[in-house]
Amino acid sequence: MASSPSSRSGTLPPDVPERYQRLLGTLVRAYIERGEPVSSLWLARESGLDVSSATVRNVLARLEELGFVRQPHTSAGRVPTDQGYRFYVDLLLQSRKPSRALTELEGRLRRAGGVGEVLDNVSQELSRASHHVGFAIAAGAEEATLKHVDLVALDSRRVLVMVVSGSAQVSHKVVELREAVEPWELTEAANYLNAEFAGLPMADVRERVLERLQEERALYDRLLARALRLASETLGTAATGVQFFVHGTSSLLEAADAEDVRVPLTTLRALLKMMEEKHRLVQILSEYLEGPGLTVVIGTEHTDPGLQNLSLVASTYFDSGRPGLIGVIGPTRMRYSRSIAAVDGASRAVTRVLIGDVIPGES
Numbered sequence: 001m002a003s004s005p006s007s008r009s010g011t012l013p014p015d016v017p018e019r020y021q022r023l024l025g026t027l028v029r030a031y032i033e034r035g036e037p038v039s040s041l042w043l044a045r046e047s048g049l050d051v052s053s054a055t056v057r058n059v060l061a062r063l064e065e066l067g068f069v070r071q072p073h074t075s076a077g078r079v080p081t082d083q084g085y086r087f088y089v090d091l092l093l094q095s096r097k098p099s100r101a102l103t104e105l106e107g108r109l110r111r112a113g114g115v116g117e118v119l120d121n122v123s124q125e126l127s128r129a130s131h132h133v134g135f136a137i138a139a140g141a142e143e144a145t146l147k148h149v150d151l152v153a154l155d156s157r158r159v160l161v162m163v164v165s166g167s168a169q170v171s172h173k174v175v176e177l178r179e180a181v182e183p184w185e186l187t188e189a190a191n192y193l194n195a196e197f198a199g200l201p202m203a204d205v206r207e208r209v210l211e212r213l214q215e216e217r218a219l220y221d222r223l224l225a226r227a228l229r230l231a232s233e234t235l236g237t238a239a240t241g242v243q244f245f246v247h248g249t250s251s252l253l254e255a256a257d258a259e260d261v262r263v264p265l266t267t268l269r270a271l272l273k274m275m276e277e278k279h280r281l282v283q284i285l286s287e288y289l290e291g292p293g294l295t296v297v298i299g300t301e302h303t304d305p306g307l308q309n310l311s312l313v314a315s316t317y318f319d320s321g322r323p324g325l326i327g328v329i330g331p332t333r334m335r336y337s338r339s340i341a342a343v344d345g346a347s348r349a350v351t352r353v354l355i356g357d358v359i360p361g362e363s
Contacts, residue, residue: 010068010083010084010088010089010090011087011090012066012068012087013066016062016066019049020062020063021091022047022048022049023043023047023049023056023059023060023063024068024069024080024084024087024088025088025091026043026046026047027043027060027069027078027080027084028080028085028087028088029088030042030043030046031080031333032333032334032335032336035333037071037072037077037078037079038077038079039077040053040054040056040057041053041056042077043056043060044056060078063078063084064078067081067083068080068081068083068084069081069084082298082299082300082301082332085298085299085311085332086301089296089298089340092336092337092340093294093296093340096340096341096344105122105345105346105349106349106352106353108121108125109349109350109353110353112353115138115319115354116138116243116245118350118353118354119136119137119243119245119350120247122134122245122326122346122349122350123135123136123245123246123247123326124248125342125346126247126248126326126327126328126342126343126346127247127248127251128248129338129346130313130328130330130334130335130339130342130343131248131330131335132248132251132328132329132330132331132334132339133246133247133248133249133251133328133329133330134247134248134326134327134328135244135247135285135326135327135328135329136245136246136325136326136350137243137244137285137286137324137325137326138243138244138319138324144166144202145165145166145199145201146164146165146166146197146198146200146201146202146205147166147198147199148190148194149161149162149163149164149190149193149194149197149231149234150164151186151189151230153181153186156180157176157177157178157179157180157181158174158175158177159174159177159181159230160172160173160174161175161230161233161234163234165202166199171234172234173233173234175230175233175234177226181226185223185226188223188227189223189224189230190227192223193227196208197209197231202235205231205235206232206235209228209231209235210232212228213225213228213229213232244281249272249275251330266306267306267307267308267309267310270305270306270307271306271307271310271329273306274306284303284304284307285312285325285327286325287303293315293316294313294314294315294340294344294347295312295313295314295315296311296313296336297311297312297314298311298332299311299332307329309331309332310330310331311329311330311334311336312327312328312329313327313328313334313336313339313340313343314326314327314328314343315327315344315347317347317348317350317351317354318351318354318355319351319354319355320354320355321355324350326343326346326350327343328342328343
């Protein structure tokens with residue numbers, strides 16, 4: 001069952017005639033297909049309602065008052081707002097039939113070598129099917145613990161910081177220092193970090209490192225201050241125990257260049273930065289899960305300002321009873337019917353492949 005919380009309602013007032021719904025649905029579909037403002041004349045001709053363009057103009061004026069459409073220019077037709085998209089998506093979710101995973105997709109996933117390869121493949125399949133960014137997050141991934149930190153001098157001012165988690169995931173980053181450093185200083189700094197933080201959850205380590213950096217007493221010891229700075233610059237991208245797979249980022253670059261899509265470069269930069277800091281993006285995406293099933297988040301419904309020119313279609317899948325997440329991210333003017341069908345089918349295919357033919361929640 002798709003979730004549609006009241007905070008994302010696209011419902012028209014109960015006293016609004018049915019033809020308003022028909023015209024609004026037709027307008028949103030047309031704008032998604034054509035990428036141009038939709039005129040009252042075109043709607044009167046194509047809606048099948050046998051109404052005049054003057055009647056349509058009155059309907060559109062009312063829909064604009066209600067916040068479902070807007071007029072980019074005085075002489076232009078109307079385009080849907082995020083609330084208009086929400087109305088359209090809610091109609092799609094209410095009318096969709098329970099989909100079945102495509103046999104071909106399921107067959108390809110069954111040939112994968114393990115869970116990681118299954119998720120990598122499905123994120124690629126979703127990107128190809130939707131023409132947007134496809135992603136997958138591993139089911140039941142637990143927060144990693146810090147095993148140890150290694151600090152290696154590449155030269156007098158560059159240090160390779162390697163962070164190893166308890167699950168043997170390794171992340172690394174080259175950090176430029178303001179002053180020269182001796183190898184023995186790095187050894188002492190690494191010993192300090194390992195003695196203080198080894199065995200703790202990575203999120204706790206990040207928090208404690210930042211807290212100590214803010215304490216004036218830590219800055220009195222140059223060696224300890226350097227160790228903490230190196231750790232703080234690396235742990236943000238360190239292994240978190242979460243497996244995150246993504247494909248199709250080039251589609252956003254194309255959307256940024258396309259006049260009829262208009263994904264701002266600031267939005268693109270924000271999303272790419274989140275992908276680099278995958279723990280942050282995983283946390284944001286996971287917050288949208290309101291239970292098993294399909295979730296659609298449109299534009300300004302996002303809690304993070306950096307994503308408010310994008311839409312998300314995501315669904316849970318199951319691995320040994322634990323939920324994971326797959327989905328697509330793209331412009332608000334996405335082909336929602338295609339993305340919803342792709343994500344819904346893929347989630348069922350992944351579940352079948354990982355735990356068999358029984359899908360949790362289905363009878």
